[in-house]
Amino acid sequence: MIAIDGPSGTGKSTVARRVAAALGAGYLDTGAMYRLITLAVLETGIDPTDDEAVATMVASVTFDSPTDPSAQQHELAGRSVTSEIRGPEVTRAVTPVSANPAVREHLATRQRRLARSGRMVVEGRDIGTVIVPDAELKIYLTADADERARRRHRQDAGRTAAAVAPASDIAAVALDLARRDDADSSRQHAPLQAADDAVVIDSSQMELAETVATVLRLAAERG
Ligand code: C5P
Secondary structure (H helix, E strand, C coil), X not given: CEEEECCCCCCHHHHHHHHXXXXXXXXXXHHHHHHHHHHHHHHHCCCCCCHHHHHHHHHHXXXXXXXXXXXXXXXXXXXXXXXXXXXXXXXXXXHHXXXXXXXXXXXXXXXXXXXXXXXXXXXXXXXXXXXXXXXXXXXXXXXXXHHHHHHHHHHHHHHHCCCCCCCCCHHHHHHHHHHHHHHHHHCCCCCCCCCCCCEEEECCCCCHHHHHHHHHHHHHHHC
């Protein structure tokens, strides 16, 4: 099992999906799980910062977690929410929801089960540190803040190109990434941090293909 952790906007999801596809492995996007719970919280009208109310409802949220790297469609109660979970409301509210220990504990059980269900590439913030500390290979993928903001802006612009929402500007994206990463890194439970035995890849100066090739080389070395 390969764990890929790191802050937002590094291209982590794309790298993880491509590595999984190249290895014929499954892919698990744990961020999507936190986003699905967050969307359910918002739709129920619960305050995402109300830890008790969120803890009470989390077990009742039912969803599937796709593990095919080329088919990442997400549904909530039978409705496709693949783009909605990436929208600004969910992105804002996912920070307090993912800092909630009851939510983390609930999702950890499912994440561990899926991580061990076959050859898997699992992507998140705490996979190598908390979820599967004995992963064969742990990658901590990072890039400098400006480059991450540019990448996320490009990705958002691509996503909204056909919709009415205006593309966000890079400065606003940078602020949002900094807000999320600070919160993820400083939270009490499962903060974002590199595992001691993780291979840190700084992809600031790397093309996507180079990053994928680096992870595949490390995976081959570990057998
Ligand atoms: O990866 P993505 O940006 O979709 O993750 C959304 C949010 O979910 C992150 O900002 C983080 O707060 C949370 N998350 C987490 N632990 C994970 C994956 C995501 O706390 N393993």
